[in-house]
Amino acid sequence: MTYDNILSEFHEGKTIITINRPKKLNALNRSTIQELHEAFDKANQDPKTKVIIVTGSGEKAFVAGADISEFADFNVEEGGKLAAQGQKLLFDFVENLNTPVIAAVNGFALGGGLELAMACHFRVASTNARMGLPETSLGVIPGYGGTQRLPQLVGKGRAMEMIMTAGMIDANQALSYGLVNHVVEQEGLLEFCETIANKIMHNSSVAISEAIKAINANYKDGVNGFDIEIKAFGDCFGTEDFTEGTTAFLEKRKANFPGK
Missing domain, CATH: 3.90.226.10 (2-enoyl-CoA Hydratase; Chain A, domain 1)
Structure with a gap:
C-alpha cells in the first residue's frame, strides 16, 4: 500500500x-x-x-x-x-x-x-x-x-x-x-x-496479546482488571502456544510458538 x-x-x-x-x-x-x-x-x-x-x-x-x-x-x-x-x-x-x-x-x-x-x-x-x-x-x-x-x-x-x-x-x-x-x-x-x-x-504472541488486554483493563473505568486477568490466564490454557511452551520447558528446549 x-x-x-x-x-x-x-x-x-x-x-x-x-x-x-x-x-x-x-x-x-x-x-x-x-x-x-x-x-x-x-x-x-x-x-x-x-x-x-x-x-x-x-x-x-x-x-x-x-x-x-x-x-x-x-x-x-x-x-x-x-x-x-x-x-x-x-x-x-x-x-x-x-x-x-x-x-x-x-x-x-x-x-x-x-x-x-x-x-x-x-x-x-x-x-x-x-x-x-x-x-x-x-x-x-x-x-x-x-x-x-x-x-x-x-x-x-x-x-x-x-x-x-x-x-x-x-x-x-x-x-x-x-x-x-x-x-x-x-x-x-x-x-x-x-x-x-x-x-x-521469542515469546508467545498469543500470550502477549492477552497480557496487553489484561494490563490495559486496569486503566478502564468500571472494569475489574483482576477479572480480566483471570479470564485471560484461563484462555491461554486452550492455546497451541501454551501446549508448545510447557512442552518445550519440560523437554528443556526452546519453544517454537505457532502463534495460535
Whole structure:
C-alpha cells in the first residue's frame, strides 16, 4: 500500500511505521492520522508481524504536534468531534492493538506526538528527544488522551505541572519520570528498539496479546482488571502456544510458538 504521509516497511517479523512529513516536523493532520490507522491495522492483522515500531522521519522530530492550521477556526462541536474521532481512529486504537507497539522517539514529541507515543505500549527515546504537552499555551487542553495517559505514566503531580506549564522535558528527565523506558543515542535508536523487539518475538504472541488486554483493563473505568486477568490466564490454557511452551520447558528446549 502506498501512503502520502507515512512509510511502512516489514522486516524479519517487525513492521516499522515512519511518519514522513519532515518539512512539517511530522505534525499530525487528519490525513496522516487516517494513514497511520490503516498502517497499524494492516500490521496488526498480519500474522507475520510480531512487533510494530513507530518513529518519525529525519533527526529533529518524532511528531512535533498536531497540524494547528487544520482546526484553528473550529467551533465547540467541531473541536469535540476532532478529539473523539482522533482518539477512536488512532490513539485508543493503538493502545488496544494485539501486537506490541514500541515508540522510537527520535526528537520532539509534543502535543499529539507525545500523545501518540503514550498510546504505544512503551517508549524508547533518543538523547535529543524533547517531550511536552503545550496545548494550554494555545488556549486548549490535550485532546488525544494526554490528560489521561500522562498521569498514568508519570503521576498526577508531574502531569499537572507539565500540562499547566506547557513546558518540555528532556530525555533523561522523561526517563526519571518513567515516561520512557530507555534513552539511547539517536543513531542507535532503531537498532535498540529492534533488539527489544527480537526479545519479544521469542515469546508467545498469543500470550502477549492477552497480557496487553489484561494490563490495559486496569486503566478502564468500571472494569475489574483482576477479572480480566483471570479470564485471560484461563484462555491461554486452550492455546497451541501454551501446549508448545510447557512442552518445550519440560523437554528443556526452546519453544517454537505457532502463534495460535
